[in-house]
Amino acid sequence: MGEASATEPERRDGEATGDGVIVTRALTKRYRGGQLAVDGLQLTVPEGSVFGFLGPNGSGKTTTIRMLMGLIEPTSGTAHVLGRPMPRSARAVLPRVGALIEGPALYGFLSGRDNLLRYDAADPTADPRTRRARVAAALDRVGLTAAAGKKAKAYSLGMKQRLGLASALLQPRRLLVLDEPTNGLDPQGMREIRTLVRELASDGTTVFLSSHLLDEIEQVCTHAAVMARGRLIAQGPVSELAAGARGRLVVTTPDPADAARVLEEQGIADVVVAGERVTGEAPARDLAEVNAALVAAGVRVRGFGVERASLEDAFVALTGEGFDVAG
Structure with a gap:
C-alpha cells in the first residue's frame, strides 16, 4: 500500500516509468565546456533480463550508470530505476540495488573480510546478528574465501574486482548494476563471473552489465543496448541485434x-x-x-x-x- 502511494505522485508528474526495471527518457548529460557525454538516451531494461550495456570506452556508459545511481545529476531528461525517479528517490531505491561502478573503493589496510564487514555495517537495513554469515557467503560466492584474511592492498586487480562484486551481493538485490565487472580478471575468473551473473539472473535478479567486450555481452546477456559517442544506436534481445547484420x-x-x-x-x-x-x-x-x-x-x-x-x-x-x- 505504501509503495503504491509513494509512486503515485511520480506517475502524475508526467514522467512515465514504462515497464522496465530501468527506464530513461531523453536522458542527457553535458559537462562544463560543452562536452556531451550522453545524448537523449531512451533506454528500457526488462525485468529479469541480463542486460548488456555495450560500447567502446568513452561512449557514455559510465556516465549513464552514474546518473542511474544518483551519483550525478542529468542535464535534462529523466531516469527511473525500479519505478522511481532518480536521483530524487535514491534513498528508497538504492537499498534494493547492488552496484559495482568504476572499480571498488576499498580500505587497503583492512582484510577482504573486514572490508565487507564495514560495507555491511554501513547498511542501515542489514541485521548485525547475521553479518558475519552474510560476509562469508558473499566471499564464497566470488571465490575469495581463501584470501579473506589478506589485506586488500595486497590483492590483485582481479581480486579487488571480486571483492567489489561481493560487496554488491551482501544483501538480496532486485537489481545488480555492474560496470566492467570482468576488468582485470584472467580467463578463468571471467568465466566464473559469467556463471555467477547467470545464477543471479535465474534467481530473479535483473543484471545491468556494462562492457566494452563484445564477446562477454554475447555470451552472458539476454538483451543489449549499443552506445557510440554518447548516443544509443540500438537495443533489444541479443539474438535480434545479431540477426540484423x-x-x-x-x-x-x-x-x-x-x-x-x-x-x-x-x-x-x-x-x-x-x-x-x-x-x-x-x-x-x-x-x-x-x-x-x-x-x-x-x-x-x-x-x-x-x-x-x-x-x-x-x-x-x-x-x-x-x-x-x-x-
Missing part, C-alpha cells in the same frame, strides 16, 4: 587467391584471406550461384557456407566503424 560467407580452399578473385568478381564485399580460409560479406543473392562460379573457375572448394552474424558484425553494421576498445 549479415553473416560472413566462408570458403575453405587450397586456392585462396583464386577464390578471393572470384568472390570479388561476384560482387562480394570485404573479402579477407587468412590461410586457406577466405571470407566476405554474405550476399543477398543465391549462394549456389557463387559456389558455381568458384567451381567453374577451377577453385577447389573444401568448405562453403555462411557463419551467423556476431554482435561485433551487428555493431559494425550499425555504426559503420570497427569496435575500438581504446576509443
Whole structure:
C-alpha cells in the first residue's frame, strides 16, 4: 500500500516509468565546456533480463550508470530505476540495488573480510546478528574465501574486482548494476563471473552489465543496448541485434587467391584471406550461384557456407566503424 502511494505522485508528474526495471527518457548529460557525454538516451531494461550495456570506452556508459545511481545529476531528461525517479528517490531505491561502478573503493589496510564487514555495517537495513554469515557467503560466492584474511592492498586487480562484486551481493538485490565487472580478471575468473551473473539472473535478479567486450555481452546477456559517442544506436534481445547484420560467407580452399578473385568478381564485399580460409560479406543473392562460379573457375572448394552474424558484425553494421576498445 505504501509503495503504491509513494509512486503515485511520480506517475502524475508526467514522467512515465514504462515497464522496465530501468527506464530513461531523453536522458542527457553535458559537462562544463560543452562536452556531451550522453545524448537523449531512451533506454528500457526488462525485468529479469541480463542486460548488456555495450560500447567502446568513452561512449557514455559510465556516465549513464552514474546518473542511474544518483551519483550525478542529468542535464535534462529523466531516469527511473525500479519505478522511481532518480536521483530524487535514491534513498528508497538504492537499498534494493547492488552496484559495482568504476572499480571498488576499498580500505587497503583492512582484510577482504573486514572490508565487507564495514560495507555491511554501513547498511542501515542489514541485521548485525547475521553479518558475519552474510560476509562469508558473499566471499564464497566470488571465490575469495581463501584470501579473506589478506589485506586488500595486497590483492590483485582481479581480486579487488571480486571483492567489489561481493560487496554488491551482501544483501538480496532486485537489481545488480555492474560496470566492467570482468576488468582485470584472467580467463578463468571471467568465466566464473559469467556463471555467477547467470545464477543471479535465474534467481530473479535483473543484471545491468556494462562492457566494452563484445564477446562477454554475447555470451552472458539476454538483451543489449549499443552506445557510440554518447548516443544509443540500438537495443533489444541479443539474438535480434545479431540477426540484423549479415553473416560472413566462408570458403575453405587450397586456392585462396583464386577464390578471393572470384568472390570479388561476384560482387562480394570485404573479402579477407587468412590461410586457406577466405571470407566476405554474405550476399543477398543465391549462394549456389557463387559456389558455381568458384567451381567453374577451377577453385577447389573444401568448405562453403555462411557463419551467423556476431554482435561485433551487428555493431559494425550499425555504426559503420570497427569496435575500438581504446576509443
